[in-house]
Amino acid sequence: MATDPIGAAAGPHAGPGIEPPPPSLLVIFGASGDLARRLLLPDLFGLFLDGLLPERFAVLGVSRTAYSDDAFRERISDSARALGEAKFDASRWDAFAAGLHYHSADLENPESYPALRERIRSLCAARGIPGNIIFYAAVAPKHYVSLVRRVGGTKLALPSEDLPGFRRLIVEKPFGRDLASARDLNREILSVFPDGQVYRIDHFLGKETVQNLFVFRFGNGIFEPVWNRNYVDHVQITVAESIGVEGRGDYYDEAGAVRDMIQNHLLQLMALVAMEPPNSLDGDDVRGEKLKLLKSISPVDPERARDVCVRGQYTEGEIGGKKVPAYRAEINVPPDSSTETYAALRLAVDNWRWAGVPFYLRTGKRMARKISEIAIQFHPAPSQLFKDTSCGQLDSNLLVINIQPEEGIFLRFGAKEPGPGVCVRPVDFHFTYREAFGAKSTPAYGRLLLDVMHGDPTLFPREEDVETSWALLDPFLRRWREDPGRDLRFYPAGGWGPPEADALLEGGRDRWRQP
Ligand code: BG6
Numbered sequence: 031m032a033t034d035p036i037g038a039a040a041g042p043h044a045g046p047g048i049e050p051p052p053p054s055l056l057v058i059f060g061a062s063g064d065l066a067r068r069l070l071l072p073d074l075f076g077l078f079l080d081g082l083l084p085e086r087f088a089v090l091g092v093s094r095t096a097y098s099d100d101a102f103r104e105r106i107s108d109s110a111r112a113l114g115e116a117k118f119d120a121s122r123w124d125a126f127a128a129g130l131h132y133h134s135a136d137l138e139n140p141e142s143y144p145a146l147r148e149r150i151r152s153l154c155a156a157r158g159i160p161g162n163i164i165f166y167a168a169v170a171p172k173h174y175v176s177l178v179r180r181v182g183g184t185k186l187a188l189p190s191e192d193l194p195g196f197r198r199l200i201v202e203k204p205f206g207r208d209l210a211s212a213r214d215l216n217r218e219i220l221s222v223f224p225d226g227q228v229y230r231i232d233h234f235l236g237k238e239t240v241q242n243l244f245v246f247r248f249g250n251g252i253f254e255p256v257w258n259r260n261y262v263d264h265v266q267i268t269v270a271e272s273i274g275v276e277g278r279g280d281y282y283d284e285a286g287a288v289r290d291m292i293q294n295h296l297l298q299l300m301a302l303v304a305m306e307p308p309n310s311l312d313g314d315d316v317r318g319e320k321l322k323l324l325k326s327i328s329p330v331d332p333e334r335a336r337d338v339c340v341r342g343q344y345t346e347g348e349i350g351g352k353k354v355p356a357y358r359a360e361i362n363v364p365p366d367s368s369t370e371t372y373a374a375l376r377l378a379v380d381n382w383r384w385a386g387v388p389f390y391l392r393t394g395k396r397m398a399r400k401i402s403e404i405a406i407q408f409h410p411a412p413s414q415l416f417k418d419t420s421c422g423q424l425d426s427n428l429l430v431i432n433i434q435p436e437e438g439i440f441l442r443f444g445a446k447e448p449g450p451g452v453c454v455r456p457v458d459f460h461f462t463y464r465e466a467f468g469a470k471s472t473p474a475y476g477r478l479l480l481d482v483m484h485g486d487p488t489l490f491p492r493e494e495d496v497e498t499s500w501a502l503l504d505p506f507l508r509r510w511r512e513d514p515g516r517d518l519r520f521y522p523a524g525g526w527g528p529p530e531a532d533a534l535l536e537g538g539r540d541r542w543r544q545p
Contacts, residue, residue: 051483053086053159054196057150059137059177060168061091061102064278065202069233070166071130072110073476078126079119080472082480088129088157090150094136102132129157137169137177143184151192161195164482168202170281175218182222198482200229203294204285205491208507209500216493229482230496234295235489236474236481238463239433240302243404246431246439248307253429256408258383263426264540266390266405267299269433270397272349274523275371279362287341287373288503291393297324297499298491299433300389303404304379313488317495324498327389328378332505336517338377339506340531341370344396347523354396354523368514371395372521374531374542377502388536396523401545402433411444416454425456430545437471438462 056074058066077083091102107127111118133149135142154161165181167174178199181187187197201219206212219228234240247253256262269291275282282290301320308315330338346356358365372394379389410426428442439461444454463471472480481489510516519528526544535541 050082050084051480051485052162053084053157054162054164054483055088055090055150055154055157055159056164056166056479057090057092058166058168059092060170061132062093062095062097062105063168065168066091067106067109069473069475070168070479071106073473074479075110075118075123075126076473077476077480079122082472084483086158088131088153088159090153091130091132092135092137092146093132094134096134097132099131103127103130106130137173137180140180140183143180143186147184147186150186154193159195161189161193163193163195164198164200166200166202171202171204171207174201174215178219178222187222196227196485197223198227198229198485199223200231200479200482202231204289205230205294205496206500207285207289209497209504212496212500216497220493225493226487228493229478229487229490230492231478232294232298232491233474233478234433235298235491236472236476236478237433238471238477239431239437240299241489242439243299243302243431254307257406259385259387261408262384262387263407263409264388264390264536265300265303266407266543267296267303267392267403268405268543268545269296269299269393269402270400270526271393271395272397272400272524274344274354274357274396275360275363277361279360282371283363283367283369286369287371287393287395288506292373292375292391293499293503294491296391296393297502298495299404300327300377300391301495303406304384304389306383311488313486316488317492321492321495321498323379323381324495324502326379326381326384327502328380329502330377330505332509335506335509338375338534339517340372340374340519340528340534341506341510341517342372342394342519342521342528342531343367343369344371344394344523345520347396347525349396349398349524356523357396368510368518370510370518372397372527372531374527374534376534376536388540390534390540390542392527392531392542394521394527398524398526398544400435403543403545404431404433405429405543406431407540416452419452419454421452421454424454432462436462437464 058070060066074089097105107123131153133146135146150163167177169177189195189197206215247257301323305319305323308319344357347354357363357371358367374390374392377389377391406429408427411424413424416424424444430440432438441459442456445457447453447455478489519530521528526542531542
């Protein structure tokens with residue numbers, strides 16, 4: 031095993047204008063879990079290959095499972111290799127892996143913490159890291175509070191004489207399970223870590239296309255003038271997945287689609303689509319505008335919850351020619367579960383820009399295909415000019431921002447079909463990241479980890495964002511808690527969700543897209 035520090039490739043490789051962040055130690059709680067293995071550490075390796083890590087940087091994985099440093103490295107290398115040749119540079123792996131360390135500890139036992147503190151201290155000393163420590167809570171959410179209290183109790187949450195430097199805490203979603211629990215969690219965390227040092231992570235905000243939405247809207251002159259109720263008929267935000275719960279049944283059955291996806295990813299996307307331009311790119315300005323938007327979403331009358339939200343659960347079906355089981359037959363899911371694996375909502379924004387424009391949000395597991403997109407449907411052009419032609423009803427313009435899997439944007443407009451006479455047909459302008467830039471984008475977790483190392487909170491939801499989102503969803507969650515089977519519809523795996531969701535679309539005029 032090579033012994034160079036993990037960030038040895040930094041500096042000369044960093045892109046123009048991108049300063050590597052200061053030296054730091056990343057302590058990942060829950061390091062034996064899926065998130066660390068499949069996403070965090072492979073993404074860090076990607077940052078290392080791009081020369082974006084600081085020169086002095088190390089990772090300390092902490093979990094109950096007993097691994098040696100080498101066994102931990104081996105485990106991570108297996109999953110990093112599984113990403114494929116293009117992302118795994120074997121010749122550089124050893125240099126990266128030398129900075130990966132592991133400490134086995136029962137995080138529920140307060141007696142584990144003094145030894146953990148000592149390990150952190152000695153690692154910082156050995157690596158020449160001046161006590162800058164980032165903690166990543168990648169444990170099950172029910173352990174967040176005790177973890178944070180114990181980190182605080184061991185004098186790890188604030189700089190000290192033997193460990194000076196900064197402290198930052200990254201908290202994975204879900205952040206609470208309703209408004210009350212999110213408030214409690216915020217209070218607990220903020221009693222230990224100063225507000226500015228808490229990073230509530232939502233990995234969708236680290237996706238390249240999501241950030242491009244900001245540039246698309248505010249870095250171009252021609253879109254913003256039509257980005258309002260005078261031109262936009264409605265907006266559809268879809269995050270569909272073809273996968274099921276992938277062995278996470280115990281977590282998912284407690285969460286469901288609204289807590290797992292809508293409260294965070296989809297509402298954040300909606301905030302970015304609909305927010306006003308901020309005064310600057312400063313974190314406070316951007317987050318302030320996002321919060322204003324979230325606050326202007328009209329609260330849902332609990333009596334009308336059923337009219338604006340459809341929840342569903344998948345039954346068995348077929349995806350890509352393969353039979354897949356029903357949700358209730360998944361591992362660690364009770365056979366009578368009433369958890370929703372699909373949710374669709376119609377929301378209204380009560381402000382001058384968006385009054386009267388419905389925002390439809392939908393997400394589901396085991397849908398026909400994996401696709402995340404934001405579709406802006408414009409009002410139709412008056413068609414009287416073409417009324418005596420064979421065109422029929424003209425299609426209205428449509429702008430689609432593809433978040434994944436094909437990152438890009440397309441605009442649909444009418445074009446004259448060649449030939450005698452006048453016939454208008456819809457055609458598309460296409461932009462894809464792949465064709466335009468060729469280069470791979472920084473994966474979402476990698477991008478966000480880098481931001482935390484730099485101390486840039488812009489892409490991280492604040493306490494109030496999280497609480498405002500929960501406040502919006504609480505009426506639904508309360509209704510279903512009282513009567514879990516209430517309003518639950520079923521849809522076959524491999525489709526586009528329960529047919530009842532069509533009724534959410536207003537006036538029978540709009541339709542859900544089936545991309
Ligand atoms: C996570 C959810 O936050 O996002 C998962 O917990 C979901 O259930 C995942 O599968 C989707 O993320 P991505 O980046 O694969 O679209």
